[in-house]
Amino acid sequence: MQVIESMYVVALRDYPEELPAKERIGAETRYAKALEKQLGGPEQVAAALDTMYSLEESQPEVVSPGDLTLLKAWGKASAAAKQAGFRDLGEAEGAYFEVRLV
Incomplete structure (x- = not known):
């Protein structure tokens, strides 16, 4: 079992339909990776959130x-990150990615 340690979590919220876990996790992962790429890594994302x-x-x-x-x-x-996260899902009215420190 692979354990991924993170200083923050990303959650897709208010998506208008039920998503299979694989698609939801894929979208949240794309979002997180895009944030990290733009800001310089997970530590920088956590510091920016703080x-x-x-x-x-x-x-x-x-x-x-x-x-x-x-x-x-x-x-x-x-x-x-939003663009990356919704890439394979399409935009959904009212849906958003919540990012918070753990």
Whole structure:
């Protein structure tokens, strides 16, 4: 049995129809790989998520130029990841990928 350690998890949410586990896992894996490719690896994805969580709690005037750069990078990475994740499924109204730290 292969064990994959991860610092974050990706879950496909609100897909309008029941997906076989293989297709759902494939979409979530494509999403995660695209995020990692865009941001530089799993550690960078986890670090970006951690920063994003802390920015949600911050006042707008506290956001640094580095944080703004990260926000832009996250936006670009998540758009590419969404495209990769839905590649074999097609877009589904209301469906999204949830990414969270573990």
